[in-house]
Amino acid sequence: MALRFYNTLSNExxxxxxxxxxxxxxxxxxxxxxxxxxxxxxxxxxxxDIVRRTLEFFGHNVHHVMNITDVxxxxxxxxxxxxxxxxMQAAARRVKEDKKSGKxxxxxxxxxxxxxxxxxxxxDCFLEDARxxxxxxxxxxxxxxxxxxxNIDAMQEMISQLLDRGHAYVGPDGVVxxxxxxxxxxxxxxxxxxxxxxxxxxxxxxxxxxxNKRHPADFMLWKPDSTxxxxxxxxxxxxxxxxxxxxxxxxxxxxxADVIDIHTGGEDLIFPHHECEIAQTCGxxxxxxxxxxxxxxxxxxxxxEKMSKSKGSFYTVRDVLExxxxxxxxxxxxxxxxxxxxxxxxxxxxxxGNMNFTxxxxxxxxxxxxxxxxxxxxxxxxxxxAAADVDFDYPILGKFADCLADDLNIAGALxxxxxxxxxxxxxxxxxxxxxxxxxxxLGVVPLTPSSDADAESGSENSHIEALCRQLDEAxxxxxxxxxxxxxxxxxxxxxxxxxxxxxxxxxxxxx
RNA sequence: GGGGCGGUAGCCAAGUGGCUAAGGCAACGGAUUGCAAAUCCGUCACGCGCGGGUUCGACUCCCGCUCGCCCCUCCA
Numbered sequence: 001m002a003l004r005f006y007n008t009l010s011n012e013x014x015x016x017x018x019x020x021x022x023x024x025x026x027x028x029x030x031x032x033x034x035x036x037x038x039x040x041x042x043x044x045x046x047x048x049d050i051v052r053r054t055l056e057f058f059g060h061n062v063h064h065v066m067n068i069t070d071v072x073x074x075x076x077x078x079x080x081x082x083x084x085x086x087x088m089q090a091a092a093r094r095v096k097e098d099k100k101s102g103k104x105x106x107x108x109x110x111x112x113x114x115x116x117x118x119x120x121x122x123x124d125c126f127l128e129d130a131r132x133x134x135x136x137x138x139x140x141x142x143x144x145x146x147x148x149x150x151n152i153d154a155m156q157e158m159i160s161q162l163l164d165r166g167h168a169y170v171g172p173d174g175v176v177x178x179x180x181x182x183x184x185x186x187x188x189x190x191x192x193x194x195x196x197x198x199x200x201x202x203x204x205x206x207x208x209x210x211x212n213k214r215h216p217a218d219f220m221l222w223k224p225d226s227t228x229x230x231x232x233x234x235x236x237x238x239x240x241x242x243x244x245x246x247x248x249x250x251x252x253x254x255x256x257a258d259v260i261d262i263h264t265g266g267e268d269l270i271f272p273h274h275e276c277e278i279a280q281t282c283g284x285x286x287x288x289x290x291x292x293x294x295x296x297x298x299x300x301x302x303x304x305e306k307m308s309k310s311k312g313s314f315y316t317v318r319d320v321l322e323x324x325x326x327x328x329x330x331x332x333x334x335x336x337x338x339x340x341x342x343x344x345x346x347x348x349x350x351x352x353g354n355m356n357f358t359x360x361x362x363x364x365x366x367x368x369x370x371x372x373x374x375x376x377x378x379x380x381x382x383x384x385x386a387a388a389d390v391d392f393d394y395p396i397l398g399k400f401a402d403c404l405a406d407d408l409n410i411a412g413a414l415x416x417x418x419x420x421x422x423x424x425x426x427x428x429x430x431x432x433x434x435x436x437x438x439x440x441x442l443g444v445v446p447l448t449p450s451s452d453a454d455a456e457s458g459s460e461n462s463h464i465e466a467l468c469r470q471l472d473e474a475x476x477x478x479x480x481x482x483x484x485x486x487x488x489x490x491x492x493x494x495x496x497x498x499x500x501x502x503x504x505x506x507x508x509x510x511x
Numbered sequence: 512g513g514g515g516c517g518g519u520a521g522c523c524a525a526g527u528g529g530c531u532a533a534g535g536c537a538a539c540g541g542a543u544u545g546c547a548a549a550u551c552c553g554u555c556a557c558g559c560g561c562g563g564g565u566u567c568g569a570c571u572c573c574c575g576c577u578c579g580c581c582c583c584u585c586c587a
Contacts, residue, residue, distance in 0.1 A: 011515075029587075037587085044587035073585075087585085191514035192583055219584065243585085266587025267516080267580085276584085298516070299581060306580085348535095349524065353517055354580050361523060364536050371535090403525085412525045415534035422551095480545055487547080498549050507549095 001392070003058060003405045005051075005262075006352060008270060008294040009189055013407055016293060018261050023061050026052060027251040027291070028137070029265035029273070030066040030145065032073075033122035034091040036316040039346065039357060040300040040307055042133060044266040046343065047297040047351045049135045051264060053441045054404050064137045065254045066145045068126075070119035072230050073243050086229045088115040095121065115229050119149070129317040132339045133346075134443040146254060148246040152232045155241045155249045158284050159221045167283035168221055171212040176222040176236050181215050183279045189294060190271035219276055221245055244276035248290070252281060263291035267298050297351045303328070303358050317342065320362070327359045335494050338510040341366045344444040349411055366511035368418060372445045375421035376435055382428035390433040396420050397434040404441065413438070464490060468497075468504040475499070 003016040018024045028048035031037045037045075045066075052064045072088030095112045098104045108124075109117045127145075130138030137144055148155075159176055162168035167182045180186045180194060187193030197217055210216050222245075224237025231238050251260055258281070265274060274294060281290040299306075302313035303326075315325055320342050323334045345365040349355050392398040396416055403413035417438060425431035439445045467490050474483040487497050495506040 006516095008515085031587080032585095041587045047587090187514090190582070193514090196513050197583060217584075264587095268582065268586055270515080271582050272584045273586090296516095296581090297587070299587075301580080304579095350517095353524095356523080358522080360536080364523060367536065409525075411523085411535095412533080415525055418535055419533090475545080478545075484546075491548090496548065499544080499547085500549090505549095 001058065001401055001405050003054070004407055005293055005295060006407050007292075008296050009291075014293070016261075018060065019259060019292060020257075023063050024055050024262065025255040025257055025260040026055075026062055026064045026262040026264070027247070027255060027260055028064065028066045028263075029247060029269055030068050031122075031126050032069040032087070033119045033126060034072070034087040035094065035122060036318070037126050037129065038307065039302075039315050039317060039320060039342070041266075042129065042317060043300045043346045043355060044264070044297045045130060045135055046133060046346045047295075048264040049137070049443075050347055050351075050408060050410065050441065051262065051295060052136060053443070054408060057401070057404065057437070057441050063255060064140070064144060065251060066137050067247055067250050068119075068123050068145060068147045069243070069246065070116075070123065071148045071240055071243075071246070072115055072228070073240075088118055088229050091115075091118045091122070116149070119147075123147070132321070133317065133343045134339070144254065146250045148241070148250070149230065151246065151250050151253065152241065154253050155245045156222070156232075156234050158245060158249050158252075158280065159241075160235070161284040162221065162280065165283060165286070167279070169214065170236060171214075173212040174224045174237060175212065175220055177213055177218040178221055178276065178279060178283070179214055180217045180219075180279065183283055185282065185288065186217070186275065186279050188275075189278055190275045192271050192275065219244065219272065221280075244273055245280055247273070248277045248280040248284070251277075251290075252285070258285040258287050259289050260291050262293045262295060264295045264297070267296045270294075270296055295351075298354045300346075301354055301356045304356055315357075325359060325362075333359060335509060335511060337362065338366070338369065338446070340369045340444045340446050341511045344369055344442070347410055347442070347444075348414060351408060362511050366509070368414070369444050369446070369510055371418065371421050372435075372439075376432070376439075376445050379425070379428045379432040379435065383432055385432075386429055387432040387436055388427070388429035390430050390437070394430060394434050397437060400434075400438050410442075413442075460493075464493065464495060464506050468506050471497070471499075471504045475504075 004013045005016050006012070007014045028045070030045070031041055048064075048066075052062050055062045072086045092112045092115070095104060095109055095118055099109065099112065104121070109121045111117055127138050127141055159168060162178065163176070168176055168178050171177050187196065194215070194217060220242040222234060222236050222239060222241055224239035225231065226238045228240050231240055251263070252258060263274065278290045282288060301307070302315065305311065305313070307313045307315075312326065319325060321337050321339060323332070323336050325333050327333050341362060345357065345362050346355070348365065390397055392401050399416040400413045403409040403416065406412070435445070467486055471483055471486040471490070474480070474486060490497050490506050494509050496509055498505045498507065
């Protein structure tokens with residue numbers, strides 16, 4: 001089946017075929033680790049995970065690599081005199097505050113002034129969140145998730161190559177800059193060609209900095225600065241690398257190729273980050289292509305608006321999972337959310353449209369996860385867990401495959417699955433096989449019915465169980481007032497109550 | 512000013528140049544229930560941001576406009 005992806009490079013849907021048929025080489029821009037990643041970041045990471053799982057679904061072997069940006073870049077990188085506060089220093093302040101309030105686990109960061117400890121702390125948090133949400137590459141740390149700070153040598157090597165090949169120069173300020181005029185393709189990805197760039201339109205370019213560059217769009221590769229909180233020796237003085245070089249370097253190094261198949265990231269990275277990556281990699285390799293496909297996820301809105309710290313909508317994964325989000329009425333939701341629910345909420349709409357994260361949407365997703373889980377449980381019972389192998393001739397699976405192959409149409413795929421999940425298939429073993437294959441991409445059907453219960457404390461389980469029995473007793477005695485009170489108690493603790501002839505069952509709500 | 516993406520019912524969200532515009536949620540009616548929940552059955556867009564054009568026919572193609580979002584050197 002032909003896979004079609006929208007390529008930012010051409011602004012068109014293109015049929016995807018890997019350059020090397022044995023392996024798809026894929027690189028995703030990962031998090032900066034000066035703070036917790038928020039759900040907007042995770043939308044982008046989950047998008048990359050869907051790309052990877054889709055490729056695997058269609059039988060490709062995928063080598064997926066992600067970076068961890070742990071070099072403390074200036075808060076204002078454009079500020080060439082280094083006046084901005086280092087992000088790692090800002091993070092140190094934050095961690096010190098969090099340590100006081102007990103948010104940082106005992107022993108996690110023994111010295112908040114050590115930037116490597118800060119970076120590792122947030123890296124660990126990121127990995128934990130990513131694994132919770134089922135992002136595959138997170139289980140491949142550290143082989144396929146690389147730290148920038150552990151690849152400084154490779155960056156210096158690439159900078160040397162760029163200097164040798166005439167794509168870089170040392171400015172009067174001692175900073176090594178990339179010369180955008182040396183690379184004729186500059187602007188091809190973003191449309192921001194040199195003639196179109198409106199210098200400083202974003203208001204983030206300082207005049208003083210520009211004086212040292214040959215062209216206003218030239219960007220930093222290495223900055224000598226012995227006062228920087230993270231610094232390394234280099235032929236250009238002790239200092240630190242520019243932001244863009246790490247991805248060019250690590251993609252080439254870890255994927256062992258000058259040209260890779262797919263590069264993903266958030267839409268804001270198209271310019272300058274990915275434009276600069278292309279300039280660097282192509283400048284160093286001499287090839288005219290870095291990534292054959294560039295794929296970008298649109299931004300996430302929260303309740304219809306941009307996420308904002310002042311509105312309290314900069315949710316982290318833990319904020320959502322632990323119920324610290326606001327409902328439509330502005331109340332704190334308070335109910336724990338199953339990770340599969342958040343995963344589905346963040347993947348269910350098309351990656352090239354803005355996604356609106358809402359409390360209502362989360363409730364919707366919870367219903368869908370529950371429905372799929374119940375469906376799976378029914379199928380497993382019906383066929384004693386013996387799933388049969390099915391191929392794309394199986395109607396739902398074929399439809400699912402068609403949707404995915406059409407530029408990752410997850411919403412369309414869900415439109416096929418959800419009504420199917422209300423049916424009772426004639427061949428439960430085949431249906432289970434199909435569902436399992438689809439879930440390899442979606443990753444939203446919790447593994448076993450008991451896995452959620454296992455996550456609860458034993459005492460809570462037995463407490464709820466006891467209330468269920470009391471409810472049954474009251475009902476048997478036709479003491480409905482008591483029964484209703486007990487039911488209310490169980491529900492208040494985040495459970496759905498189901499009464500049946502064989503007794504009351506409480507199920508923890510997924511959100 | 513420039514580059515790019517999007518605007519389908521209360522909400523989320525597919526889709527096609529031409530049968531009655533998927534699906535989910537919510538809502539409503541019914542079955543069931545002590546009452547609910549869950550489940551099941553049924554109802555729910557004469558219209559697809561606005562205005563033109565092309566066409567026998569457009570929500571789907573083209574032009575203009577409008578709104579939202581991203582970028583034009585912090586950003587997923």
